[in-house]
Amino acid sequence: MLLAVMLFSAMDTIIKALSAHYPPLQIAAMRGALTLPLIALWIQWRGSWAAVWQARWPLHLLRGGLVIAMLVLFTYGVRGLPLTHAYTLMFFAPLLITVLAWPVLGERVPRAHWWAVGGGLLGVLVALRPSAEGFASWSGLAVLGAAVCYAVSAVVTRLSSRTDSKDSLVLWVMVILTVVAGALALPQWLPLQAHHLPLWAGLAASGFLAQLAITEAFRHGQASAVAPFEYTALAWSLGIDWLVWQQLPDAFTLLGGAIIVGSGLYVLRHEQVHATAEHP
Template identity: 40%
Template sequence: MNTAASGAVGPHTQGILLMCFGVACLSANDAIAKTLTAGYSPLQILFLRNLIALPVTIAITLVMGGPSALRSHRPLAHLLRGALWVVAAMMFFTSFIYLGLAEATALIFGAPFFITLISGLFLGEEVGWRRWLAVLAGFVGVLVVIRPGGAAFQPVSLLPVATALVYALLMLSARWVDRRESVWTLLVYLTGAGALLSALVVPFVWVPVRAGDLWLFAGIALFGTAGMTMMTQAFRIAPAVVVAPLDYTALLWATLFGWLIWRDSPDAMTVVGAAIIIASGVFTILREHRQAGA
């Protein structure tokens, strides 16, 4: 047996490692954002995150996709996608002011079910009864977490749910982008459009940035960009059915960060609801993989 060959890391393993590290980075990004909401508007946090991240994103795009990756055939599509992302990020960051990190993270995982719902009802895609059952189960999981009508219900819990809906629209809007453009083009234009659109209104909520917080803003840009880059690359080198379920490890990181920083811990109902959401999400991923015949 060739020792070097046997010790080589295959694409599946590489994809798994990249996805795990990417999810961890995005979870750190969310934890820093929650910390910053104590002193800054979510809009200002988003603007500075994108502004700092943009040069790094451009450099990554040049390395991974070459100069041609900076050219867009449909810039308006990217601008519209940027608007969706700004709205989603604004709602998600705002929810951090009132909710625990794990609870907000669990609710945003409703996005796959909104994608299925929109695809089946409005885009004319064929959705089988098994996937509809998965959507229903995911919705039940969301209801378990937010508990509408109960004593523990907070209207602000609807913000991550709305974030999941807008995020689903963002994912589906990738169809508007010219097929000749790479994922790196999408990444750099999403960051650039987010910086541009948030810059238009950030003067109305701007407060001076404290010197001691500069490293937090640098951190959110670093972890956010690194996470998106690694997760993008994971989907490029390994099958989605292998790496997509690992996105749910964000709940473990969110719970850990929530406990370490704020001594928050999800209650039993949140854990049960999150488990239902994860189970139905993983089922949806596996079902789509089988239907694709991969």
């Protein structure tokens, strides 16, 4: 999950850079189209084409629609918000995943996880201190909508993984993203500029690897246990701010980051102790 967060942070940085030049639907469609060849090569290398056809299509269609909505809303949002501010709003997703894990997945959510998620959210507020203006803006509302779509998509991924292969989960969401977002983007499609080609290549690579990593994370771990580690995106966003915009974190940011990391480590430690107690 930590690797997935790092890769998604890189992808989000590229999306923010491209959002100033291309419509959100076009960026979503291009992400799918550029990633599909990599996924096909991956499946060919694994020799697992037969497994991808064993799919629960209603769940795949639902997940594909959620991913399209998430990407479009997030791209629109980061066009008007700093990446760190957008991440503040996106951190609503882990809490929602934990809330949905019990009624949708039937997973038992230990009290420790609730405390950890609450602690993580507290750390986000301490570190980033989101303003009322950011939450009330259209950009802020768009990112909040993206957070909801992501949380529901993550739970659907976990539900689908009970019967469908990892390759199936990765392939079909990209096919749906490419076809549906591409069709919707055609009326406002803009020509690609040559100097943006490295960004498009980076978007394809980071998106492909991140999709594999996050699918694997939710496939093998309880959603309520995996979700809190998404708070580590705070560290990546701060690093990006420093490298790209030469901004250093203040004391509040460092304190909030410590709370967030501590919350994630607490969940990990709790899971390890619980697993040891059940299987000594």
